[in-house]
Amino acid sequence: MERQPAVPVIEMTAIHKSFGTIQALVGVDLRIDPGECVAILGPNGAGKTTAISLMLGMRSPTSGAVRFLGLPPTSREARSQRGAMLQDSGVPTSLTVRELLDLFRTYYPAPMATAAALRLAGLEDQAGKKAGSLSGGQLQRLYFALAICGDPPVLFLDEPTVAMDVASRIAFLDTIADYAAAGRTVVLTTHFMEEADQVARRIVVIDRGRIIADASPAEIKARAAGKRVRFCVTDHIDTSAFAGLPLTNLVTHGREVRFLTNTPEPILAELFRRGTPITDLEVGGADLEEAFLALTGSAAVQAVQA
């Protein structure tokens, strides 16, 4: 078969979006091709949901252009090629899971069987229950079922695991990965690095409305610091004491020292070897905002220099 140049699934060009005085997105350019599985990662309020809202045509950009498969994102043609699981939407609570799926299937040209959607979403036992009586996690899976029941080639998931416990989160992410593995395009937002890492083959990091990184999970993880180290020293200490060590965001405040790193063990070993008088040592997993300080910090510097 002859290969044709693929129309990008998403093409965002010079997107600015502001809500009043708040700048939600600042000059975003993003292209997503068919078959990609992309995680949009960032802290709360970074602009992830705004980005996905623009891709879905639920919001229009203040300036710049968004195309979905070369179409306006609000067109019926565009909507017929995608399923979406939103953070902030509702279902008619008086209809049952099966009734809702049977309804949503009629919206799509080539839907999957209701039973298949129920199975993929793990809702076989809840098929006869009214949407209003589902638990938070079950409701999330219902939104997922509604998003995939049309068997669309493109799937959008905005913070899909937000109401799930750890076990169902892992199982659910596997389901998404399977869906993506069948050659479909998946775009999801998350503020969990592990989640992005488990599902996506490409991670786009957004912070304060800007794309600050766009690379494979391995590259992103290498750049983002994973551990927070904090300790006290008995005497005043100079930052030169940490020269040559692979750490970022070093802060010394009186006798307290804090920094971020991916490799706390060799750093601490080196500090002990240098005879640094360490007390009250704490090593913890950095939360996302901390983990991305390394990335965002450099972006901020670039922004100031630019």
Place this chain on the structure above:
Amino acid sequence: MSTAVVDAPAVVQRTLAPLAPMLARQSVAQARMFLRTPAVSVISFVMPVMLFLFFGLQVRGTPYLPGVDLSTFMLASFGAYAVSSVMVFNYGITIALDRGQKVDILMRVSPLPGSVYLLARTITALALGLVGLLVLFAVAILTGTQLPAETWILMGLRLMIGSLPFIALGFALAYLCSPSAAPADPNLLFIVIAFGSGMLIRIDQMPDFLRTIAPYLPTYHYAQLSWGALGAATEEWYVSAAWLAGFTIVFFAIAIFAYRREAARKFA
């Protein structure tokens, strides 16, 4: 070696789902939602029947006009109430509830065309209005009301066709009212215009100021259509029809304005 997983379409399909099954399924779903909201469906279906049983049957045998029994006149009034209340509530309350529960966001992102959504609601409203009317007619017949077949049919047709402005009114109210006040606002407004029209209390028993206002209400002209099927109207049917057509245009214009205002606010 493509046996295990479901193959994704290699080339982007440009096909769309057929509209007829979508509309049919959407209409059934809307009807279910309406029937499963008892606060709305019970009032719409049970109220007119109760009014007829409690007040209509009491006055059977009392002549209202020569050849028109007061109980059949009241039946015509309650029939108008039955259909118009379903129209206003099916649109007004259930769309507003959808907005309150953010179902409108889900629907907007889905491939469902907005026109199918609204058409399904219209079909549902007409079907449920017809059911409400047939239930009332059945109760009236079972309790001994006798009218010529052509009178039943004429009244039924006039009430169904004349209900268009109430669909438009419900549509307008759905987007004008705040979602949290949804069941209360349209209810109150509709009760007021139903009372003011002579549907629930006879016009000749109303205070003077209401009698002056009544001819400016859509419900008044709608009830006239129903009374006219018995030969008890005080205006010609085409006058009523012209008024109702005017109200339809005004209400639809308000509805489209309110709908666009809402969309501009929510999806800017």
